[in-house]
Amino acid sequence: MTKQTLLRVENLHTEFRTLFGVVKAVRGISFEISPGETIGIVGESGCGKSVTGLSILNLIPNPPGLITQGSIWWEKEDLLKIPRKQWLDIRGNKISMIFQDPMSSLNPVLTIRTQMKEILQYHTQKTAVEIEAECISLLNKVRIRKPKEVLSQYPHQLSGGMRQRIMIAIAIACHPDLIIADEPTTSLDVTVQAQMIDLLRDIQVRTNTAILLITHNLAVVAGMCQRVLVFYAGKIVEDSAIDDLFAHPLHPYTMGLLKAVPRLTSLDEEPLATIPGSPPDLIALPTGCTFHPRCQFAMQICAIEEPTLQTVKGRKVACWLYDPRNPGRLAE
Amino acid sequence: MINDSLFAPLPKEALQKKEKTRPSLNFWQDGWSRLKQNKMSMIGLYLIILIALFSIIGPFLVPYTYQNIDLARTFLNPSWQHWFGTDELGRDVLVRVMWGGRISLTVGLVASFINLVIGVIYGGISGYFGGKIDEFMMRIVDIIYSIPILLIVILLMVILKPGLTNIFIALGLSYWVGMARIVRGQILTLKEQEFALAAKMLGATNRQVLFKHLLPNTIGPITVSVTLMIPNAIFFEAFLSFIGLGVSAPMASWGVLASDGIRAINAYPFLLFFPAFFICLTMLSFNFLGDGLRDAFDPRLRK
Amino acid sequence: MALATYLIRKFIYIVIVVLTVATLTFIMAHAIPGGPFTREKPLPPAVKKNIEARYNLDKPVLFQYFDYMKNLIRLDLGPSFRYEALTVNDIIRQKFPISAVLGFVAIIIALILGIAAGTISALYPHRWQDSLFMFLALLGVSIPSFILATFLMYVVGFKLGWFPVAGWGSPAHIVLPAFTLAAYPMAFIAKTIRTNMLEVLNQDYIKVARAKGLPERIVLTRHAIKNAILPVITYLGPLVASVFTGSFLVESIFAIPGLGKYFVSSIYDRDYTVIMGVTIFYCVLLVGLNFLVDISYTFVDPRIRIVKQND
Ligand SMILES: Nc1ncnc2c1ncn2[C@@H]1O[C@H](COP(=O)(O)OP(=O)(O)OP(=O)(O)O)[C@@H](O)[C@H]1O
Ligand SMILES: [Mg+2]
Numbered sequence: 005m006t007k008q009t010l011l012r013v014e015n016l017h018t019e020f021r022t023l024f025g026v027v028k029a030v031r032g033i034s035f036e037i038s039p040g041e042t043i044g045i046v047g048e049s050g051c052g053k054s055v056t057g058l059s060i061l062n063l064i065p066n067p068p069g070l071i072t073q074g075s076i077w078w079e080k081e082d083l084l085k086i087p088r089k090q091w092l093d094i095r096g097n098k099i100s101m102i103f104q105d106p107m108s109s110l111n112p113v114l115t116i117r118t119q120m121k122e123i124l125q126y127h128t129q130k131t132a133v134e135i136e137a138e139c140i141s142l143l144n145k146v147r148i149r150k151p152k153e154v155l156s157q158y159p160h161q162l163s164g165g166m167r168q169r170i171m172i173a174i175a176i177a178c179h180p181d182l183i184i185a186d187e188p189t190t191s192l193d194v195t196v197q198a199q200m201i202d203l204l205r206d207i208q209v210r211t212n213t214a215i216l217l218i219t220h221n222l223a224v225v226a227g228m229c230q231r232v233l234v235f236y237a238g239k240i241v242e243d244s245a246i247d248d249l250f251a252h253p254l255h256p257y258t259m260g261l262l263k264a265v266p267r268l269t270s271l272d273e274e275p276l277a278t279i280p281g282s283p284p285d286l287i288a289l290p291t292g293c294t295f296h297p298r299c300q301f302a303m304q305i306c307a308i309e310e311p312t313l314q315t316v317k318g319r320k321v322a323c324w325l326y327d328p329r330n331p332g333r334l335a336e
Numbered sequence: 337m338i339n340d341s342l343f344a345p346l347p348k349e350a351l352q353k354k355e356k357t358r359p360s361l362n363f364w365q366d367g368w369s370r371l372k373q374n375k376m377s378m379i380g381l382y383l384i385i386l387i388a389l390f391s392i393i394g395p396f397l398v399p400y401t402y403q404n405i406d407l408a409r410t411f412l413n414p415s416w417q418h419w420f421g422t423d424e425l426g427r428d429v430l431v432r433v434m435w436g437g438r439i440s441l442t443v444g445l446v447a448s449f450i451n452l453v454i455g456v457i458y459g460g461i462s463g464y465f466g467g468k469i470d471e472f473m474m475r476i477v478d479i480i481y482s483i484p485i486l487l488i489v490i491l492l493m494v495i496l497k498p499g500l501t502n503i504f505i506a507l508g509l510s511y512w513v514g515m516a517r518i519v520r521g522q523i524l525t526l527k528e529q530e531f532a533l534a535a536k537m538l539g540a541t542n543r544q545v546l547f548k549h550l551l552p553n554t555i556g557p558i559t560v561s562v563t564l565m566i567p568n569a570i571f572f573e574a575f576l577s578f579i580g581l582g583v584s585a586p587m588a589s590w591g592v593l594a595s596d597g598i599r600a601i602n603a604y605p606f607l608l609f610f611p612a613f614f615i616c617l618t619m620l621s622f623n624f625l626g627d628g629l630r631d632a633f634d635p636r637l638r639k
Numbered sequence: 640m641a642l643a644t645y646l647i648r649k650f651i652y653i654v655i656v657v658l659t660v661a662t663l664t665f666i667m668a669h670a671i672p673g674g675p676f677t678r679e680k681p682l683p684p685a686v687k688k689n690i691e692a693r694y695n696l697d698k699p700v701l702f703q704y705f706d707y708m709k710n711l712i713r714l715d716l717g718p719s720f721r722y723e724a725l726t727v728n729d730i731i732r733q734k735f736p737i738s739a740v741l742g743f744v745a746i747i748i749a750l751i752l753g754i755a756a757g758t759i760s761a762l763y764p765h766r767w768q769d770s771l772f773m774f775l776a777l778l779g780v781s782i783p784s785f786i787l788a789t790f791l792m793y794v795v796g797f798k799l800g801w802f803p804v805a806g807w808g809s810p811a812h813i814v815l816p817a818f819t820l821a822a823y824p825m826a827f828i829a830k831t832i833r834t835n836m837l838e839v840l841n842q843d844y845i846k847v848a849r850a851k852g853l854p855e856r857i858v859l860t861r862h863a864i865k866n867a868i869l870p871v872i873t874y875l876g877p878l879v880a881s882v883f884t885g886s887f888l889v890e891s892i893f894a895i896p897g898l899g900k901y902f903v904s905s906i907y908d909r910d911y912t913v914i915m916g917v918t919i920f921y922c923v924l925l926v927g928l929n930f931l932v933d934i935s936y937t938f939v940d941p942r943i944r945i946v947k948q949n950d
Contacts, residue, residue: 023370061850065841096852103850108843111862113869122861123851174851296346305342330343479656482926486884487918494906494914495667571783578785578888579903598789598892605793612786619781627777 009077010181010214011060011099012036016074018052018059021067025287029055031238032074034313039181040212044225044246046261047235048283053218054104056235057184060216061095097127100175104187106167110159117155120174127178142173146203165196169203176207186218201227222261226250234258237284237294240313243320254321256299293324301325367556370632377628383621387614391437400428402435402587411604420610423596432588433610439589440570440618443503447569448562450508455515456558462516463523474520477513485510489572493581500583503576507569518561522554556633563629567622574615590615642937649933653926660922661711664915665704685723716916721908727916730901735920737807738890738897742882744813745820749878753825754868757832761867762859764837772829779826784885788819788892805894816893820885824878828871835867842866872936876929883921 018030030052037043045053058064059071062083076083083094103109110119120139124130130138143151146169159167168188175183185204189197205228208215217229225232225246232249234242234257242255253259281298284290290297296306305324313322324330371377395401405425414421420429462473480488488510496502574591576582582592590611597608698706710717716727756776760769782790795815796804802814839845840863848862849855886899894900898917905913 023373058846063846063849092852092854094852095850101847101850103843103847105843109847111844111848111866113865114861118861122848122853122857126851126853126857171847174847302346303343304346307346308342324343327343478652479659482656482929483660483922484880484884484925486887487921490906491664491667491914491918494909494911495670567781574783575785575888579891580907594783594786598785601789601793602797608786608789612789616782616786619783620777623777623781 380624459519753828
């Protein structure tokens with residue numbers, strides 16, 4: 005049963021030093037991904053999902069951002085310690101990323117051809133002719149019709165769906181081992197969202213690429229992932245297999261999230277913010293458990309000390325309700 | 337350490353109290369606190385205050401007036417008696433520079449104010465009413481905008497004859513288009529936002545909406561634009577002086593003093609140096625301040 | 640097709656601007672007491688005859704106006720008000736080439752140095768390079784051109800003797816005045832490029848380019864600089880305007896026999912017809928150049944092409 009690990013994130017801390025104070029966007033995140041696995045990250049807006057993804061690729065803008073602690077293990081190397089040059093070999097080649105907004109992800113003044121070609125130029129030894137052929141075959145893979153024409157076009161001439169297909173094509177161009185997809189569907193309309201998910205799943209099955217899927221949408225997670233990490237205020241509050249999570253959420257925040265998605269099979273963008281209260285201020289976090297001000301089960305201790313991620317029945321959750329010392333521990 | 341009592345439910349009132357809210361600052365406080373962090377703009381602000389004090393109070397402290405002619409003491413180098421030296425009529429340059437400051441700063445302030453008034457009213461009306469009115473008004477602005485401002489000012493000054501009032505008129509009449517555009521743009525975006533709609537639904541009249549709700553929100557960009565307009569006006573006045581269209585003797589703005597100084601540059605460089613120094617310092621200070629204000633009041637930065 | 644309608648619309652607009660300027664100058668000229676269109680004034684008889692014949696001063700004002708316009712359309716700007724043998728057209732033909740050469744050199748200097756300084760500043764934000772260039776840029780927008788001109792003339796020309804102090808004729812004569820003229824636009828361009836560049840570097844597509852594993856050099860040259868420089872094209876119009884109006888002072892100070900210097904002396908002389916004619920000439924020139932800039936922009940930026948086609 006011991007699987008080998010592709011990526012292991014350990015105790016990652018990322019913060020932003022702004023005029024108003026230090027924004028602690030990610031505060032000690034640890035998880036691992038095995039080859040071919042699809043993991044989902046869910047959580048409210050601003051809880052540090054994108055920052056985690058960007059940290060893995062060392063793309064945090066500095067200043068103001070800074071990774072202050074932790075390590076990111078990839079093939080026995082800590083990515084946070086390797087020299088800059090080596091990064092270039094990993095980005096786009098071993099790990100690639102798809103961003104949320106296809107409208108702004110492509111450079112408006114360059115043709116699609118230029119933007120596709122360059123990733124192959126830098127990571128492969130292919131000749132110009134081979135690269136051109138490869139671009140066309142990639143566009144075919146993401147089901148774009150008339151790939152030749154599209155290559156000569158500029159981003160503004162294409163629809164959002166088309167652009168996101170192109171971003172996916174660029175992401176898979178060098179057969180990476182891991183794709184980080186940061187809300188790849190959020191800004192698309194519903195039918196296109198379904199197509200995109202279909203496409204990603206298809207690619208995943210065919211190439212056995214691991215995917216780290218960041219999303220607001222639990223339904224998307226349900227359809228694609230084996231495991232889910234639930235983020236709250238820069239921490240993982242629950243880490244659980246997908247079926248367990250839906251059948252029996254442990255963390256009160258997860259319970260709230262699930263209630264907020266009435267129909268799991270639909271891809272409708274449902275607002276998650278139906279959990280009462282507002283997301284925490286990352287500059288001045290609540291004491292203790294960051295969720296306690298919004299938690300219906302809050303206890304004295306929740307306001308005093310922050311719970312750590314602990315294994316409960318083969319799943320992980322950070323909540324005092326499941327602490328062995330809790331006399332009224334939620335029985336299960 | 338951890339005991340059972342800690343696992344008792346947390347009363348709801350405790351939560352309310354705990355929820356920390358950062359003190360919410362109003363527009364000016366927020367902008368001011370940002371501005372204070374920008375060293376350069378604070379230096380600019382202090383310099384402006386110093387220059388203003390120098391010009392306003394200075395003449396009372398110097399034992400000469402700007403028109404004291406003393407033909408026995410012409411072209412004296414700077415000394416303890418005449419800190420900035422004397423000019424070709426033996427007048428004290430220091431006091432003339434102070435007076436020049438009064439005039440130049442007045443030109444800057446009044447011209448900017450005229451601009452502000454015309455620009456805000458014009459742009460406000462155009463943006464608020466939109467549609468055909470807006471289109472027509474903006475066409476006019478476009479036309480004026482494509483004519484170099486300096487040429488308009490020169491033409492106006494040629495007709496109006498040199499003099500302080502006419503400089504106000506010429507600068508005021510030609511500069512407002514930029515302001516009108518800024519205001520209109522702001523109003524157009526703000527108009528769509530909910531509070532304008534809400535105010536209208538509550539029965540406010542057009543005028544009330546315009547002045548109470550919309551204009552206050554455009555104040556950031558307007559402040560910046562006015563701050564940058566002042567040095568511009570001072571520069572234009574100096575320019576006009578140089579081509580012989582400035583204020584007339586015996587009064588002299590910095591521009592007049594500087595252009596007189598240029599004519600004597602080889603023999604008496606100090607005659608140019610002092611007014612030029614003040615012009616540059618003033619422009620620099622306003623630009624420092626303006627840049628800082630732009631950053632401080634940039635609506636994109638506000639959260 | 641769509642581009643053609645766009646161009647036609649722009650052109651009509653230009654014609655309106657020019658007509659407006661011409662009308663305004665006409666009205667202004669009439670409004671000036673002792674101006675060219677006042678009939679009782681002491682003038683050399685030859686000039687007086689010239690003016691009266693030319694402007695039909697005995698006819699009604701409206702007639703004069705149309706006559707004036709008709710001449711403008713024939714590109715005839717009329718005689719000088721002060722010097723009987725000269726016409727405004729002659730003056731422009733003689734003097735403008737000199738201003739054009741000077742202006743051209745200044746524009747090139749401003750563009751090259753401005754873009755370079757702005758880019759470097761953006762690449763090292765808040766480091767010494769940035770602070771240095773941005774301080775120089777602030778000086779550039781803060782020092783009035785006539786002060787800078789005099790300073791350069793006095794220090795670099797007169798005291799150090801590196802370049803001729805004044806006059807026209809050799810390439811060395813161009814250096815100081817061209818640099819003076821370039822200072823303001825150069826500073827402005829540097830600031831604009833820096834702002835644009837910082838904004839562009841924050842865009843998603845830059846993040847994507849980095850995520851592709853491209854070397855930073857490529858990210859900058861291919862993905863960032865072009866986007867940051869494009870908006871500067873729209874500044875070319877004001878740039879030219881600033882250089883030409885700046886030439887009024889700079890040519891006067893450096894004693895360069897160009898149109899700018901002549902214009903200033905005709906203001907001193909109250910040579911009204913020359914003032915009017917040169918004003919119209921500059922307006923047409925600038926509006927025309929702006930038109931060209933607009934057109935070239937639609938060709939350089941792929942986004943604009945579509946926007947225009949859609950509307
Ligand atoms: N460049 C930055 N400067 C300052 N703060 C930042 C920056 N980037 C992110 N943050 C802060 O980090 C926190 C986490 O942001 P992140 O983008 O990871 O949220 P997210 O979970 O991806 O939210 P969303 O669902 O809206 O994408 C936010 O509070 C945000 O304000
Ligand atoms: Mg995000």
